[in-house]
Amino acid sequence: MSGAAFVLRTMARRGLLNPGAPQRVVRQLSALHTWGFGLAGELRQATARDPGRVALIDEQGSLTYAELLDRSSRLAAALPVQPRDRVGLLCRNSAEMVVALIGIATRGADPVLINTGLSGPQLADVVRDQSLAVLIHDDEFPAPPGVRAFPTASGALAAAAGVTEPPVRPGRTIVLTSGTTGAPKGAQRPTPGGFRPLCSIIDRIPLHAGVRMHIAGPLFHTWAYAGLQMALALRATLVLRRRFDPAQTLETVARHDCSALIAVPVMLQQIMEQPYRPVPLRVVAVSGSALPGGLAGRFMDRYGDILYNLYGSTEASWASIATPADMRAAPGTAGRPPYGTKVVALGEDGRPAPTGTTGRLFVGNEMLFEGYTNGAAQERRDGLLAIGDVGHLDRAGRVFVDGRQDDMIVSGGENVFPAEVENLLADLPQVLEVAVVGVADDKYGQRLAAYVVLREGAALTTDDVRDHVRRHRARFSVPRDVVFLPELPRNATGKVLKRSLPQP
Numbered sequence: 001m002s003g004a005a006f007v008l009r010t011m012a013r014r015g016l017l018n019p020g021a022p023q024r025v026v027r028q029l030s031a032l033h034t035w036g037f038g039l040a041g042e043l044r045q046a047t048a049r050d051p052g053r054v055a056l057i058d059e060q061g062s063l064t065y066a067e068l069l070d071r072s073s074r075l076a077a078a079l080p081v082q083p084r085d086r087v088g089l090l091c092r093n094s095a096e097m098v099v100a101l102i103g104i105a106t107r108g109a110d111p112v113l114i115n116t117g118l119s120g121p122q123l124a125d126v127v128r129d130q131s132l133a134v135l136i137h138d139d140e141f142p143a144p145p146g147v148r149a150f151p152t153a154s155g156a157l158a159a160a161a162g163v164t165e166p167p168v169r170p171g172r173t174i175v176l177t178s179g180t181t182g183a184p185k186g187a188q189r190p191t192p193g194g195f196r197p198l199c200s201i202i203d204r205i206p207l208h209a210g211v212r213m214h215i216a217g218p219l220f221h222t223w224a225y226a227g228l229q230m231a232l233a234l235r236a237t238l239v240l241r242r243r244f245d246p247a248q249t250l251e252t253v254a255r256h257d258c259s260a261l262i263a264v265p266v267m268l269q270q271i272m273e274q275p276y277r278p279v280p281l282r283v284v285a286v287s288g289s290a291l292p293g294g295l296a297g298r299f300m301d302r303y304g305d306i307l308y309n310l311y312g313s314t315e316a317s318w319a320s321i322a323t324p325a326d327m328r329a330a331p332g333t334a335g336r337p338p339y340g341t342k343v344v345a346l347g348e349d350g351r352p353a354p355t356g357t358t359g360r361l362f363v364g365n366e367m368l369f370e371g372y373t374n375g376a377a378q379e380r381r382d383g384l385l386a387i388g389d390v391g392h393l394d395r396a397g398r399v400f401v402d403g404r405q406d407d408m409i410v411s412g413g414e415n416v417f418p419a420e421v422e423n424l425l426a427d428l429p430q431v432l433e434v435a436v437v438g439v440a441d442d443k444y445g446q447r448l449a450a451y452v453v454l455r456e457g458a459a460l461t462t463d464d465v466r467d468h469v470r471r472h473r474a475r476f477s478v479p480r481d482v483v484f485l486p487e488l489p490r491n492a493t494g495k496v497l498k499r500s501l502p503q504p
Helices: 003-013 022-035 039-049 065-078 095-107 120-129 196-202 222-233 246-255 265-272 295-303 324-329 418-426 462-472
Strands: 054-058 061-064 086-090 110-113 132-137 148-151 174-176 186-188 212-215 237-239 260-263 283-287 307-311 320-322 342-346 359-364 384-393 399-404 409-411 414-416 431-441 445-454 481-484
Touching (some): 022 039, 039 065, 039 095, 039 222, 054 065, 054 095, 065 095, 086 120, 095 110, 120 132, 196 222, 212 222, 212 246, 222 237, 222 283, 246 265, 265 283, 265 295, 265 431, 295 307, 295 324, 307 324, 399 418, 409 445, 414 418, 418 431, 418 445, 418 462
Parallel strands (some): 086 110, 086 132, 110 174, 132 148, 212 237, 212 260, 260 283, 283 307
Antiparallel strands (some): 054 061, 174 186, 307 320, 342 359, 359 384, 384 399, 409 414
16 A cells, blocks of 8 residues: 555544534645644644644643643743754643643754653753753752753743744754663654654554543653654643552543543553543553563453554654554564564574564664764664664564563573563562563573562562472573562653662
C-alpha cells in the first residue's frame, strides 16, 4: 500500500476525515500549511476545527482549544528568547506545563524537557550542558543558579497580545535521556513532516478523533510527550494530574469518562494492586520499559483486551507495537513494526541473524532522533539506528527483546540475560517486583543477583527463589545472591535505578 493510501485509510478509520463545517476545515488545513505539524501547528488546526471543545482538564479546571491557544500565544510573546534558544521546562503534568511547552515551540525556541527527579547537581549540569537561556519551573522546584527562571504560577510570562505569525524556524523539542547516573544527554526530536507518523501509531493503537485521554506518565517522558502530540492531532480532550496515584488514576478515568490511558508499565503494576472497579477505558497504551513477567495477561484478564505496548526509545521513537492479539498469541513479545518502520536483529558479522536467533536490534523510521545536543553519535548501519537492546524476531515478524546489550553477562562462558530471569521471578505469586543484575564472581567471572520485593503478607526464601530458577532455566542463570528489599529504587518515569541497588 502506498504511503498516501495508508494515511487516508487510517485517518478515515480513526474519524479524522469526518465531515465538518467547510470554513472550519479550510482554516484547519491552512493552519497546518502555515505552522506545520509541530505542537504549535497541531494546536492551531484543532482550534480552527473545534475552538469550543475542551482541550485540557487538570486539577485546577479546564481549557477549551481557543483558550489554550490564547494562553500559549501570550506566553510566547512574553518569552525573553529568540528562535533557537533553549528553554528548560521543569514541571509536573498541568495546564501550565502544556501552555509553556506550546508557547516555547510557538516562539521557535527549543523546549528542553527536564526530569523532575533530577538531583540539584544534575539539574545544574543540564542548565550548563544545554545552554539554557530560560527555565520555566513549578514553585516546588528551586531554580538553580546561572539561568533566568520563571515560576509557572508567577504570571510573569503574560502579554497583552499573542504571537500570530509562525517562527522562521520551528522549535525542536529536546528530551533528556534517563540520567540514572551523571548528567543526562539531550536528544533532539524531529518535527513530523506530515500525517504518516501519527497514522503509523494510531493504525495499531485505535485512538480516535475527539478521544478523552488521560496521560498518567510524566510529560517530560518521550511516551507521554508523544501522547500530547497525538492528543492535539486528534482534537482530543486531555486529562492530567500532577502526580500519579493508582487509586486516583482509576477515579480520574471514571470521573472524566476517559476511554484512553497513556502510562508506563510500573503504573500498570500499581493499578493491579488496587481493588477492581469498572472503567470506561477502551485503550491502555504503555511504553518506556518492558512489561514484566505475565503482567500483560493479568491486566487483560481483569480489564479486557485493551492493552497496547509500544517498544521504542528516546532516540528511535518507536520500533514495534504489541496489540492485545500479539500478546495473547506470544506472551512477552514487543509486537510488530508499524507501517514505515523496519527492525532487524544483526549478528556479530553485521548480517541479519536467523529467525529466532538473538542479535543486536537496529531500527529505521522517519522519526529517528536528529542527534545528541553534545555531539555524541549513536551507531547507525544502512540508515538503521542501534537501539541498545539485543533480541530476536519470530517467524510471524514479531519482535522479542532479550535484554539490554550492556546488561548481558558472561557466566562461566555462557551468555546470560538478566531480563529473562526477571520475567521468570516476576511470575511468582509472592513477588511484587524484582530486578536482576550481573555481579562480579571470582569463580565464574560474573553471576546474577536478584533483588526481590514481596507482596504484603507473602513469604519466600532465598532457596525458594534459586530453586524456582533452577527448575526452569540452566544452572548458570541461577542467582548467586538474593536480596529482599521493601521497594526498588526508581526514577520519575518508573525505571529501576539498578546502580542504586545495594551491593549484595
